[in-house]
Amino acid sequence: MKKIVTLFEIESIDMLKDHCDGFLVGQDLVSTRLTRSFDVNEIKQIAEKSASFNKECFIMMNRILHDKDEHHYEAFIRAVDSPSVTGYVAADIGVLTVLKRLGLSSKMIYNPETLLTNVFDVFYYREYGIKGAFLAKEITLEDIISIGSNRPFHLFMYIHGYLNMFYSKRQLIEAYFENKQTPNLYHNQRNLTVVEEKRPEFRYKALEDEAGTHIFRENVFSGIDYQDQLKNAVDYVIIDTIFHDDLYALEVLKCFLDPNESSRKRIQQQYQEKWDTGFFFKKTVYKPKKVTI
Amino acid sequence: MTELLAPAGDLEKLKIAILYGADAVFIGGQEFSLRARASNFTLEDIKEGARFCHEHGKKLYVTTNIIPHNENMKDLIEYLKGLEEASVDAIIAASPYIVQTALEHTKIPVHISTQQSVVNSNAVAFWKDMGAERVVLGRELDIHEIKAITEKSEVEIEVFIHGGMCASYSGRCTLSNNMTDRDANRGGCAHSCRWNYDLYANDKLISDEKMPFSMSSKDLQTLRFIPDLMDANVSSLKIEGRMKSIHYIATVVRTYRLLMDEYIATKTVKDMNFYEEEIRKAENRLTSHGFLAGMPKAEQQLYNLRNEEPTKEFLGIVIDYDPITQYATIEQRNHFIPSETVEFVGPRYQRKMTIANIYDESMNKLDAARHPKQILKVKVPFEVHAFDMLRKVL
DSSP states (O other), X not given: OEEEEEOSOGGGHHHHTXXXXXXXXXXXXXXXXXSSBOOHHHHHHHHHHHHHTTOEXXXXXXXXXXXXXXXXXXXXXXXXXXXXXXXXXXXXXXXXXXXXXXXXXXXXXXOOTTSOOSHHHHHHGGGGTOSEEEOOXXXXXXXXXXXXXXXXXXXXXXXXXXXXXEEESSOHHHHHHHHHTSOOOOTTOSOEEEEESSOTTOEEEEEEETTEEEEEOSSEEEOGGGHHHHTTTOSEEEEOOTTSOHHHHHHHHHHHHSOOHHHHHHHHHHTTOOEEOTTTTXXXXXXXXXXXX | OOEEEEEOSSHHHHHHHHHTTOSEEEEEBSXXXXXXXXXXXXXHHHHHHHHHHHHTTOEEEEEEOOOOOGGGGTTHHHHHHHHHHTTOSEEEEOOXXXXXXXXXXXXXOEEEOGGGOBOSHHHHHHHHHHTOSEEEBOSOOOHHHHHHHHHHOSSEEEEEEXXXXXXXXXXXXXXXXXXHSBOGGGTOOOOGGGSOEEEEETTXXXXXXXXXXXXXXOEEEOGGGHHHHHHTTOSEEEXXXXXXXXXXXXXXXXXXXXXXHHHHXXXXXXXXXXXXXXXXXXXXXXXXXXXXXXXXXXXXXXXXXOXXXXXXXXXXXXXXXXXXXXXXXXXXXXXXXXXXXXXXXXXXXXEEEEOOOEEETTOOEESOBXXXXXXXXXXXXXXXXXXXXXXXXX
């Protein structure tokens, strides 16, 4: 099971390389919710540098594709592709057509965020000759292990980080301030939190970028303690460091190598965040009889 | 010919939708369907619904659009075969496995649900290659993008024209899962996007205490875009709202039907205000055109302005009419009194009158129609029909 980490500074590759198996980077023209957006030259540099250390390099392309943007995707892939690029992580199945056209469908990793929740649908994508797919963040550890025990291609999953739970194309922060008739000073700012009015103890990080508006889970999801169970089911685990820099990545990666209670606690204290296990042990309710809010 | 597609939460609503002008109706079965709170149909109900639709030359689609977990796939083939036996005209699905299973084990055509958030031509082609007959587009497209997709598409394209909207890309939202443990993609959405929130930058409150931050959008209403959508060769125009009342279904379906018919007949719409006034009678919710004119702005969002009080305009529904005595039998829905001016509305007419007297079933004279669902008799000097609506005139 390989550990792939998102990147904040190119220079940090040297610091992180001994603790991970590769990097996941992107550009905001085709990606969203990035730890940092890199330009084409930087991405090429990251891919080459990763390869020189025998590390893998994945390119994030997780914006939802609209026809008018397709040429950006194609131009971007043409510009960054090289043998040093291991794969392209796409959230929209329409990107497969672009990769196919470029003879690169075997580098596609499909990450439809919420949609791959069962073994049957995972198997369906096998016939497209893609490199792999991400499992949804909303399924149990038991389901992950069950799906992974007979996987048709490489399986990926997020194992640590602030995970999004809402992706709107709307510029919701902009619209809110437009309604208030005041300028929006918060576009692409990473210090926003939305707090439930009726349950103010629940706070969620928010981000408005060019792709839209994103709301993240209250706590950091961390499957750090379940590597042993996952190692035979999942090929790649992603440590997403959005809202942090590479020192955080280093701390978390070290913790992966030696997941003890004190280092977990120390990182959470230092970065003022709480870690939880998401839906690993929590089944969401199917067909509720009565809904009250 | 562009299809008008309406929702129905039960058999009565299905019949109303068809009688008021829908070309097709979509419903949820008791398995594999979102909208867990809608009164979903048994297979027997589905059979009856399909029979009613087909007798009227219309179609019936059944949603099987959950994003299933491993354990939800049990009995899928049997269920799909049951739908085939019930003669449904298509299923609406989001899971590739459900799509594939339907195509392999039945002859039911498959429509790809908006839960897949298809907003580009490549994705439409992907689902076409898989065997889908139709793709329901995501709501995040403007009219030019929709036109560009229909021009390239080799399958039918369906577009939402009216009703509630997800603020997120549909299918990509798990606010409900995370905030309430209810699975948005398996019928449990708690509509957390419609809650009020305070917005902070670091520890500083930047939203207004009187106008909290909200992700919620106004409901979709696209009357002014219908001619463009029809000209763009959109195959099906979809109204959302399986949980809505019969009055809502009748009013919304009727309004779009009349507009579409006028545009088909004359290639123009003489008085758009008429249609806008009519559709406002369906419900007291603020509406907007969503993404159809481009990226939504503040005008398309809801900020502490929600008003979901039902309209009081729906007074009753006609159950029967005796042309000899001229008495209409009416099931009451809202308060009305003798001497009140009311309006009877059918699929293709609306006519005002003043109520002289109101009687109960035993012909006892009443001073008011007070009780919901009470059966009443009212003299009506013109012919009315079962399922016509009695409305207040404002």
